[in-house]
Amino acid sequence: MQVQIKMINKNKKILGFTLVEVLVACSIISLSMFALMQTAENGIRLSNEALTKSQASLLLEEGAESVKLIRDSSWTTIANLNLNTPYHLFFNTTTKVWELNASTTNLSGCIPSYPIDGVFNRTVTFSSVGRDANDEILASGGTIDTGTKKVIIVVTWNSQKVLISKSLSFYISNIFN
Amino acid sequence: MKFNNNNKKAFTPTPTLKSRAKWVWGFSIIEIVIYIAIFTALSIVVINSFIIVLSSFSTIRSNHDLLNSGSIAMEKITREIRQADSIDILNSTDEILQLNSTDNSSNPVVVKFAKVGNALNLYRNGTLVGNLLTSKVTLTSISFIRTSNAKSEGEKIKMVLNNTAGKINKTENFYDTVILRGTY
Numbered sequence: 001m002q003v004q005i006k007m008i009n010k011n012k013k014i015l016g017f018t019l020v021e022v023l024v025a026c027s028i029i030s031l032s033m034f035a036l037m038q039t040a041e042n043g044i045r046l047s048n049e050a051l052t053k054s055q056a057s058l059l060l061e062e063g064a065e066s067v068k069l070i071r072d073s074s075w076t077t078i079a080n081l082n083l084n085t086p087y088h089l090f091f092n093t094t095t096k097v098w099e100l101n102a103s104t105t106n107l108s109g110c111i112p113s114y115p116i117d118g119v120f121n122r123t124v125t126f127s128s129v130g131r132d133a134n135d136e137i138l139a140s141g142g143t144i145d146t147g148t149k150k151v152i153i154v155v156t157w158n159s160q161k162v163l164i165s166k167s168l169s170f171y172i173s174n175i176f177n
Numbered sequence: 178m179k180f181n182n183n184n185k186k187a188f189t190p191t192p193t194l195k196s197r198a199k200w201v202w203g204f205s206i207i208e209i210v211i212y213i214a215i216f217t218a219l220s221i222v223v224i225n226s227f228i229i230v231l232s233s234f235s236t237i238r239s240n241h242d243l244l245n246s247g248s249i250a251m252e253k254i255t256r257e258i259r260q261a262d263s264i265d266i267l268n269s270t271d272e273i274l275q276l277n278s279t280d281n282s283s284n285p286v287v288v289k290f291a292k293v294g295n296a297l298n299l300y301r302n303g304t305l306v307g308n309l310l311t312s313k314v315t316l317t318s319i320s321f322i323r324t325s326n327a328k329s330e331g332e333k334i335k336m337v338l339n340n341t342a343g344k345i346n347k348t349e350n351f352y353d354t355v356i357l358r359g360t361y
Contacts, residue, residue: 019208022212022215026219029223030219033226036226036230040226040229040230040233041233043234044237047236047240047244050240051243051244051349054247054248055350055352058251058351058352059352061255061353062333062352062353062354065331065353066331066354068356069324069329069331069356072356073328091322091354096322096323096325097326098324098354116352117350
Protein backbone atom coordinates (compact mmCIF):
# COMPACT_ATOMS: atom_id res chain seq x y z
CA MET A 1 0.00 0.00 0.00
CA GLN A 2 2.85 2.31 0.77
CA VAL A 3 4.33 1.74 -2.68
CA GLN A 4 0.92 2.40 -4.19
CA ILE A 5 0.52 5.74 -2.51
CA LYS A 6 4.03 6.78 -3.40
CA MET A 7 3.48 5.91 -7.03
CA ILE A 8 0.25 7.85 -7.22
CA ASN A 9 1.80 10.75 -5.44
CA LYS A 10 4.73 10.67 -7.80
CA ASN A 11 2.45 10.62 -10.82
CA LYS A 12 0.34 13.42 -9.43
CA LYS A 13 3.44 15.44 -8.64
CA ILE A 14 4.79 15.16 -12.17
CA LEU A 15 1.45 16.07 -13.68
CA GLY A 16 0.99 19.05 -11.41
CA PHE A 17 4.41 20.33 -12.22
CA THR A 18 3.76 20.11 -15.98
CA LEU A 19 0.56 22.08 -15.69
CA VAL A 20 2.20 24.85 -13.70
CA GLU A 21 5.11 24.78 -16.12
CA VAL A 22 2.80 25.20 -19.09
CA LEU A 23 0.96 28.05 -17.40
CA VAL A 24 4.18 29.79 -16.44
CA ALA A 25 5.62 29.32 -19.93
CA CYS A 26 2.41 30.62 -21.52
CA SER A 27 2.30 33.68 -19.32
CA ILE A 28 5.98 34.46 -19.83
CA ILE A 29 5.70 34.11 -23.61
CA SER A 30 2.51 36.15 -23.82
CA LEU A 31 3.86 38.84 -21.49
CA SER A 32 7.08 39.18 -23.45
CA MET A 33 5.16 39.21 -26.72
CA PHE A 34 2.85 41.87 -25.33
CA ALA A 35 5.85 43.95 -24.26
CA LEU A 36 7.50 43.47 -27.66
CA MET A 37 4.36 44.53 -29.52
CA GLN A 38 3.91 47.51 -27.25
CA THR A 39 7.48 48.56 -27.99
CA ALA A 40 6.96 48.12 -31.72
CA GLU A 41 3.74 50.13 -31.58
CA ASN A 42 5.44 52.91 -29.61
CA GLY A 43 8.29 52.90 -32.10
CA ILE A 44 5.92 53.34 -35.04
CA ARG A 45 3.98 56.07 -33.25
CA LEU A 46 7.10 58.01 -32.30
CA SER A 47 8.66 57.77 -35.74
CA ASN A 48 5.40 58.94 -37.35
CA GLU A 49 5.28 61.79 -34.86
CA ALA A 50 8.85 62.83 -35.65
CA LEU A 51 8.03 63.00 -39.36
CA THR A 52 4.80 64.94 -38.73
CA LYS A 53 6.56 67.38 -36.40
CA SER A 54 9.23 68.17 -38.98
CA GLN A 55 6.52 68.84 -41.57
CA ALA A 56 4.66 71.03 -39.06
CA SER A 57 7.76 73.07 -38.30
CA LEU A 58 8.26 73.71 -42.02
CA LEU A 59 4.62 74.89 -42.20
CA LEU A 60 5.26 77.25 -39.28
CA GLU A 61 8.30 78.65 -41.05
CA GLU A 62 6.27 79.08 -44.21
CA GLY A 63 3.60 80.93 -42.21
CA ALA A 64 6.12 83.38 -40.77
CA GLU A 65 7.77 84.07 -44.12
CA SER A 66 4.47 84.56 -45.94
CA VAL A 67 3.23 87.04 -43.31
CA LYS A 68 6.47 88.96 -43.89
CA LEU A 69 5.86 88.82 -47.66
CA ILE A 70 2.38 90.28 -47.11
CA ARG A 71 3.92 93.00 -44.93
CA ASP A 72 6.51 93.75 -47.65
CA SER A 73 3.74 94.05 -50.20
CA SER A 74 1.61 96.48 -48.18
CA TRP A 75 1.38 97.31 -44.49
CA THR A 76 -2.21 98.48 -45.01
CA THR A 77 -3.28 94.87 -45.59
CA ILE A 78 -2.02 93.96 -42.14
CA ALA A 79 -3.24 97.16 -40.47
CA ASN A 80 -6.77 96.52 -41.74
CA LEU A 81 -6.99 92.96 -40.41
CA ASN A 82 -9.28 92.13 -37.51
CA LEU A 83 -7.31 91.62 -34.35
CA ASN A 84 -7.41 88.38 -32.38
CA THR A 85 -9.11 86.59 -35.26
CA PRO A 86 -7.60 83.40 -36.69
CA TYR A 87 -6.77 83.84 -40.39
CA HIS A 88 -5.89 81.19 -42.95
CA LEU A 89 -3.03 81.69 -45.39
CA PHE A 90 -3.70 81.11 -49.07
CA PHE A 91 -1.33 81.27 -52.01
CA ASN A 92 -3.08 82.66 -55.06
CA THR A 93 -1.85 80.56 -57.99
CA THR A 94 -2.73 83.24 -60.55
CA THR A 95 -1.28 86.37 -58.98
CA LYS A 96 1.33 84.26 -57.13
CA VAL A 97 1.05 86.10 -53.83
CA TRP A 98 0.08 85.08 -50.31
CA GLU A 99 -3.29 86.21 -49.00
CA LEU A 100 -5.06 86.10 -45.66
CA ASN A 101 -8.65 85.00 -45.24
CA ALA A 102 -10.54 84.42 -42.01
CA SER A 103 -13.87 83.19 -43.32
CA THR A 104 -13.03 80.11 -45.37
CA THR A 105 -10.80 77.05 -45.37
CA ASN A 106 -10.95 76.58 -49.11
CA LEU A 107 -10.47 79.55 -51.42
CA SER A 108 -10.91 78.93 -55.14
CA GLY A 109 -7.82 79.50 -57.27
CA CYS A 110 -5.68 79.25 -54.17
CA ILE A 111 -3.57 76.61 -52.48
CA PRO A 112 -3.62 74.98 -50.02
CA SER A 113 -7.07 74.00 -48.80
CA TYR A 114 -7.27 73.38 -45.09
CA PRO A 115 -6.54 70.99 -43.49
CA ILE A 116 -3.31 70.79 -45.49
CA ASP A 117 -2.88 67.22 -46.82
CA GLY A 118 -5.90 66.37 -44.67
CA VAL A 119 -3.67 66.58 -41.60
CA PHE A 120 -2.52 70.07 -40.65
CA ASN A 121 -4.50 73.16 -39.81
CA ARG A 122 -2.69 76.46 -39.74
CA THR A 123 -3.97 79.77 -38.42
CA VAL A 124 -2.41 83.20 -38.13
CA THR A 125 -3.62 85.55 -35.43
CA PHE A 126 -2.67 89.20 -35.13
CA SER A 127 -2.86 91.22 -31.95
CA SER A 128 -2.05 94.77 -31.02
CA VAL A 129 1.20 95.79 -29.37
CA GLY A 130 1.38 98.29 -26.50
CA ARG A 131 4.49 100.24 -25.60
CA ASP A 132 5.53 102.15 -22.49
CA ALA A 133 7.08 105.63 -22.32
CA ASN A 134 10.49 104.19 -23.30
CA ASP A 135 9.02 102.46 -26.36
CA GLU A 136 9.48 99.06 -24.73
CA ILE A 137 6.87 96.44 -25.67
CA LEU A 138 4.58 95.61 -22.76
CA ALA A 139 2.84 92.29 -22.17
CA SER A 140 -0.43 94.19 -21.81
CA GLY A 141 -1.61 97.78 -21.74
CA GLY A 142 0.51 100.74 -22.77
CA THR A 143 0.15 102.98 -25.78
CA ILE A 144 -0.88 100.97 -28.83
CA ASP A 145 1.70 101.03 -31.60
CA THR A 146 -0.14 101.05 -34.93
CA GLY A 147 3.06 100.19 -36.77
CA THR A 148 3.67 96.90 -34.95
CA LYS A 149 1.63 93.74 -34.55
CA LYS A 150 2.19 90.55 -32.65
CA VAL A 151 1.76 87.51 -34.86
CA ILE A 152 1.01 84.02 -33.58
CA ILE A 153 1.07 81.14 -36.04
CA VAL A 154 -0.42 77.88 -34.83
CA VAL A 155 -0.21 74.54 -36.60
CA THR A 156 -2.41 71.79 -35.22
CA TRP A 157 -2.91 68.14 -36.13
CA ASN A 158 -4.39 65.00 -34.68
CA SER A 159 -2.16 62.23 -33.43
CA GLN A 160 -4.04 59.15 -32.16
CA LYS A 161 -7.13 61.32 -31.62
CA VAL A 162 -5.15 63.80 -29.51
CA LEU A 163 -4.88 67.34 -30.85
CA ILE A 164 -1.26 68.46 -30.96
CA SER A 165 -0.33 72.05 -31.61
CA LYS A 166 2.87 73.90 -32.31
CA SER A 167 3.05 77.66 -32.37
CA LEU A 168 5.41 80.40 -33.37
CA SER A 169 5.06 84.02 -32.30
CA PHE A 170 6.90 87.11 -33.40
CA TYR A 171 6.44 90.86 -33.88
CA ILE A 172 6.05 92.40 -37.28
CA SER A 173 6.66 96.09 -37.98
CA ASN A 174 5.87 98.54 -40.68
CA ILE A 175 9.49 99.07 -41.74
CA PHE A 176 8.95 100.23 -45.32
CA ASN A 177 6.52 103.16 -45.08
CA MET B 178 10.92 -15.24 -9.16
CA LYS B 179 9.75 -16.08 -5.75
CA PHE B 180 10.17 -12.55 -4.72
CA ASN B 181 8.25 -11.42 -7.78
CA ASN B 182 5.41 -13.80 -7.05
CA ASN B 183 5.35 -12.55 -3.55
CA ASN B 184 5.32 -9.07 -4.78
CA LYS B 185 2.47 -9.76 -7.16
CA LYS B 186 0.60 -11.25 -4.32
CA ALA B 187 1.26 -8.24 -2.21
CA PHE B 188 -0.20 -6.15 -5.03
CA THR B 189 -3.13 -8.44 -5.65
CA PRO B 190 -5.68 -5.96 -4.30
CA THR B 191 -4.76 -3.71 -7.16
CA PRO B 192 -7.97 -2.82 -8.96
CA THR B 193 -7.56 0.56 -7.34
CA LEU B 194 -4.08 0.94 -8.67
CA LYS B 195 -5.15 -0.14 -12.15
CA SER B 196 -8.11 2.16 -12.28
CA ARG B 197 -6.12 4.93 -10.69
CA ALA B 198 -3.31 4.42 -13.21
CA LYS B 199 -5.78 4.48 -16.10
CA TRP B 200 -7.39 7.64 -14.80
CA VAL B 201 -3.99 9.25 -14.45
CA TRP B 202 -3.13 8.41 -18.07
CA GLY B 203 -6.46 9.70 -19.33
CA PHE B 204 -5.96 12.98 -17.60
CA SER B 205 -2.57 13.57 -19.18
CA ILE B 206 -3.96 12.96 -22.68
CA ILE B 207 -6.55 15.68 -22.12
CA GLU B 208 -3.74 17.73 -20.78
CA ILE B 209 -1.69 17.18 -23.91
CA VAL B 210 -4.64 18.18 -26.04
CA ILE B 211 -5.08 21.34 -23.99
CA TYR B 212 -1.37 21.93 -24.13
CA ILE B 213 -1.31 21.55 -27.92
CA ALA B 214 -4.27 23.88 -28.23
CA ILE B 215 -2.60 26.49 -26.04
CA PHE B 216 0.68 25.98 -27.88
CA THR B 217 -1.00 26.46 -31.27
CA ALA B 218 -2.82 29.57 -30.14
CA LEU B 219 0.35 30.96 -28.61
CA SER B 220 2.49 30.22 -31.63
CA ILE B 221 -0.04 32.00 -33.85
CA VAL B 222 0.19 35.03 -31.56
CA VAL B 223 3.98 34.78 -31.45
CA ILE B 224 4.39 34.49 -35.22
CA ASN B 225 1.89 37.28 -35.79
CA SER B 226 3.61 39.61 -33.40
CA PHE B 227 6.94 38.69 -34.92
CA ILE B 228 5.62 39.74 -38.33
CA ILE B 229 4.22 42.95 -36.83
CA VAL B 230 7.53 43.75 -35.15
CA LEU B 231 9.43 43.09 -38.39
CA SER B 232 7.09 45.26 -40.44
CA SER B 233 7.20 47.99 -37.80
CA PHE B 234 10.97 47.99 -38.19
CA SER B 235 10.66 48.64 -41.91
CA THR B 236 7.98 51.30 -41.31
CA ILE B 237 10.30 53.08 -38.88
CA ARG B 238 13.20 52.84 -41.32
CA SER B 239 11.05 54.24 -44.13
CA ASN B 240 9.86 57.12 -41.92
CA HIS B 241 13.43 57.82 -40.91
CA ASP B 242 14.61 57.91 -44.53
CA LEU B 243 11.81 60.31 -45.49
CA LEU B 244 12.40 62.53 -42.47
CA ASN B 245 16.13 62.62 -43.09
CA SER B 246 15.89 63.40 -46.79
CA GLY B 247 13.03 65.85 -46.36
CA SER B 248 14.60 67.93 -43.65
CA ILE B 249 18.11 67.91 -45.12
CA ALA B 250 16.96 68.81 -48.64
CA MET B 251 14.55 71.49 -47.39
CA GLU B 252 17.21 72.95 -45.09
CA LYS B 253 19.69 73.17 -47.94
CA ILE B 254 17.16 74.74 -50.31
CA THR B 255 15.92 77.32 -47.78
CA ARG B 256 19.45 78.31 -46.73
CA GLU B 257 20.54 78.79 -50.34
CA ILE B 258 17.41 80.83 -51.15
CA ARG B 259 17.88 83.06 -48.07
CA GLN B 260 21.45 83.74 -49.05
CA ALA B 261 20.64 84.46 -52.68
CA ASP B 262 20.54 87.91 -54.25
CA SER B 263 18.00 87.12 -56.95
CA ILE B 264 16.19 84.36 -58.80
CA ASP B 265 17.34 83.72 -62.36
CA ILE B 266 13.82 83.79 -63.83
CA LEU B 267 14.86 82.87 -67.36
CA ASN B 268 16.61 79.69 -66.30
CA SER B 269 14.08 78.66 -63.67
CA THR B 270 11.02 76.52 -64.26
CA ASP B 271 8.60 74.71 -62.01
CA GLU B 272 11.17 71.97 -61.43
CA ILE B 273 14.35 74.02 -61.72
CA LEU B 274 15.38 76.84 -59.43
CA GLN B 275 18.41 78.89 -60.39
CA LEU B 276 19.71 81.46 -57.93
CA ASN B 277 22.25 84.23 -58.29
CA SER B 278 24.11 84.18 -55.03
CA THR B 279 27.32 85.23 -53.34
CA ASP B 280 29.73 82.80 -51.72
CA ASN B 281 31.74 83.24 -48.51
CA SER B 282 34.55 85.07 -50.27
CA SER B 283 32.07 87.53 -51.90
CA ASN B 284 32.39 85.95 -55.33
CA PRO B 285 29.23 85.55 -57.39
CA VAL B 286 27.99 81.98 -57.57
CA VAL B 287 25.12 80.37 -59.47
CA VAL B 288 23.24 77.82 -57.39
CA LYS B 289 20.82 75.50 -59.15
CA PHE B 290 18.36 72.94 -57.81
CA ALA B 291 16.83 70.65 -60.39
CA LYS B 292 14.69 67.53 -60.55
CA VAL B 293 16.61 65.00 -62.64
CA GLY B 294 14.70 61.75 -62.84
CA ASN B 295 14.02 60.80 -59.24
CA ALA B 296 16.87 62.86 -57.86
CA LEU B 297 17.05 66.41 -56.55
CA ASN B 298 20.38 67.65 -57.81
CA LEU B 299 22.33 70.61 -56.54
CA TYR B 300 24.65 72.42 -58.96
CA ARG B 301 27.14 75.12 -58.09
CA ASN B 302 28.38 77.20 -61.04
CA GLY B 303 27.13 74.47 -63.38
CA THR B 304 29.03 71.68 -61.59
CA LEU B 305 27.00 68.89 -60.06
CA VAL B 306 27.48 68.83 -56.29
CA GLY B 307 25.19 65.86 -55.76
CA ASN B 308 21.76 64.51 -55.02
CA LEU B 309 20.23 65.98 -51.86
CA LEU B 310 18.16 62.86 -51.19
CA THR B 311 19.33 59.57 -49.70
CA SER B 312 19.54 56.54 -51.96
CA LYS B 313 16.23 54.96 -50.92
CA VAL B 314 14.14 58.13 -51.29
CA THR B 315 12.83 59.28 -54.64
CA LEU B 316 11.60 62.73 -55.63
CA THR B 317 8.04 62.35 -56.88
CA SER B 318 7.67 66.03 -57.68
CA ILE B 319 9.00 69.42 -56.77
CA SER B 320 7.46 72.76 -57.49
CA PHE B 321 9.15 76.12 -57.16
CA ILE B 322 6.88 79.15 -57.47
CA ARG B 323 8.32 82.64 -57.41
CA THR B 324 6.41 85.31 -55.53
CA SER B 325 7.37 88.94 -55.60
CA ASN B 326 6.27 92.36 -54.45
CA ALA B 327 7.65 95.90 -54.46
CA LYS B 328 10.04 95.22 -51.59
CA SER B 329 11.06 91.60 -51.72
CA GLU B 330 11.10 88.35 -53.58
CA GLY B 331 10.29 84.90 -52.28
CA GLU B 332 10.01 81.31 -53.34
CA LYS B 333 7.26 78.86 -52.48
CA ILE B 334 8.44 75.26 -52.42
CA LYS B 335 6.46 72.04 -52.45
CA MET B 336 8.47 68.84 -52.33
CA VAL B 337 6.91 65.38 -52.58
CA LEU B 338 9.10 62.49 -51.50
CA ASN B 339 8.43 58.78 -51.83
CA ASN B 340 9.96 55.75 -50.19
CA THR B 341 9.18 52.32 -51.59
CA ALA B 342 10.64 49.32 -49.76
CA GLY B 343 8.92 45.95 -49.91
CA LYS B 344 5.28 46.39 -48.96
CA ILE B 345 5.83 49.95 -47.79
CA ASN B 346 5.00 52.74 -50.18
CA LYS B 347 5.01 56.04 -48.36
CA THR B 348 4.68 59.51 -49.86
CA GLU B 349 5.14 62.67 -47.82
CA ASN B 350 4.74 66.34 -48.71
CA PHE B 351 7.00 69.10 -47.46
CA TYR B 352 6.03 72.76 -47.87
CA ASP B 353 7.97 75.93 -47.28
CA THR B 354 8.18 79.55 -48.38
CA VAL B 355 11.36 81.57 -48.09
CA ILE B 356 12.20 85.22 -48.69
CA LEU B 357 15.45 86.02 -50.46
CA ARG B 358 17.22 88.19 -47.91
CA GLY B 359 19.35 89.63 -50.69
CA THR B 360 16.31 91.24 -52.32
CA TYR B 361 15.59 93.64 -49.47
